[in-house]
Amino acid sequence: MKQRTLYVETMGCQMNVLDSELVVGQLRAEGYELTSDMLGADVVLLNTCSVREHAEDKVLSRLGSLKKPKSARDDMVVGVIGCMAERDPDGIVKKMPHVDLICGPGELNKIPALVDDVRRTRNRAVALSQAMSRRSTAIERSLEYDSVEALDLSREQGVDGRSSQAYVRVQRGCDKFCTFCVVPFTRGPERSRPPGQIVNEAQMLIDRGVREITLLGQTVNSYVSQEEGRAVRFSDLLARLDSLDGLDRIRFVTSYPGDFGDDILEAMRDLPKVCEYLHLPVQSGSDAVLKRMRRQYTAGQFVDLIGRAREYVPDLTLASDFIVGFCGETDAEFDETVALVERSAFKNIFVFKYSQRPGTVAEKRSDDDIPDAVKRDRNIRLLKLQEEVSIATNRTMIGRAVEVLVEGHSKRAIKAQEAEQTRGEEATAEASGQLVGRTRTDRIVVFPGEISLAGRLVMVRVTAATALTLHGELATSGNGDETPFQRGPIALRIGG
Ligand code: SF4
Helix, strand or coil: CCCCEEEEEECCCHHHHHHHHHHHHHHHHCCCEECCCCCCCCEEEEEECCCCHHHHHHHHHHHHHHHHHHHHCCCCEEEEEEHHHHHCHHHHHHHCCCCCEEECHHHHHHHHHHHHHHHHHCCCEEECCCCCCCCCCHHHHHHHHHHHHHHHHCHHHCCCCCCCEEEEECEECCCCCCCCCCHHHHCCCCEECCHHHHHHHHHHHHHCCCCEEEEECCCHHHCEEEECCEEEEHHHHHHHHHCCCCCCEEEEECCCHHHCCHHHHHHHHHCCCECCEEECCCECCCHHHHHHCCCCCCHHHHHHHHHHHHHHCCCCEEEEEEEECCCCCCHHHHHHHHHHHHHHCCCEEEEEECCCCCCCHHHHHCCCCCCHHHHHHHHHHHHHHHHHHHHHHHHCCCCCEEEEEEEEECHHHHHHHHHHHHCCCCCCHHHHCEEEEECCCCCEEEEECCHHHCCCEEEEEEEEECCCEEEEEECCCCCCCCCCCCCCCCCCCCCC
């Protein structure tokens, strides 16, 4: 019998990447085989993001291209899953009536049953978590939590046993209700997973060869779970994971600046596996804008926090997110953001032009009044400034040896390989020999080496630097290391 094929496309944050991985695991267990041919697949699932209008437009365009193949095949299933499905199910169906499956991020454990339902009945299947609202009681939340937890507990099926890096969800949802953000409406209130489950999942991943774990949460540092009547904080969770044998690195994203206790900084300083990297979205350098965004900190408090973080963890690198052109942002307010970027020495930043999202407080109460040309100009200015900062800080790495967890061939090498193979030739040694990996501080490093190094920790001597990438060569001594090479030769955007 011909095996049924599945195409999954993921947009948005790491949380969606993990959700897709788990959905694929569930459907593989039902006999589906992954394909890269969207138009020819038996089941097409688009895992969507609602954070910006542009991301939703892309989903609609993808769905539009599926109209024809779908009308030619009775047995094809087209599904929209994730945040856009939760936010606007009626709008999707109205614009794209050929969609026959809609499933919000809190209901993804039901995907195999929903797909089956559509195939049997040819009726549209819908699963949404609209019970999750700001007014949910604690009991309602925990009931809701029990149902969504099932997706993470399906993990056994979602690991292919080859990767040395993996995401582990520690928390779902968000309670912050920043005025621009749709996440609390699409992913529901904040729920932290029990620490025992997280540690067990990490152990299962380690047993399958994973060496680096990235803990995911919309505001990951506000994690707290009750255990035998006592609170387990995020720093406690880090300590438990740090004690697992076979694990080399622990990362976490995304942190919320308002909730960042010194206990986490102490954990970063004292626990050897916790990497010296923080993704700490500040969004604006202007107190007035931060207030309008309902971020619960000031620019001064943010600057204090990163100063303290660098005292605790001297090698720390920082990344941040900014929204430019938020409702009413004046030139003077934007200049405060520029000043913050100038003084903060971020490793990199992500800059987004404000995009009004339906249902958010900003959409209801404020005008999206900054012209697109101004938003674009501010976006370019901020990125250009950061590029100069990144080049300057990356150049300080030249001559140093850094510990790199090798991920595989670099993108350029993969492209060159594919081009060679299309022409029916062997890949050139030069093209296939470029590897890519990351330092503990999340710097991307490209260097020549054998693919057999994938999944291992190696030392690389940095020889050149651009704003985004360090280039180097394999090193044998750790002289001048960014971090000591102490673990032996084998080792590897969301919220906030
Ligand atoms: S921006 Fe981050 S903290 Fe604010 S509501 Fe959205 S997910 Fe929560």
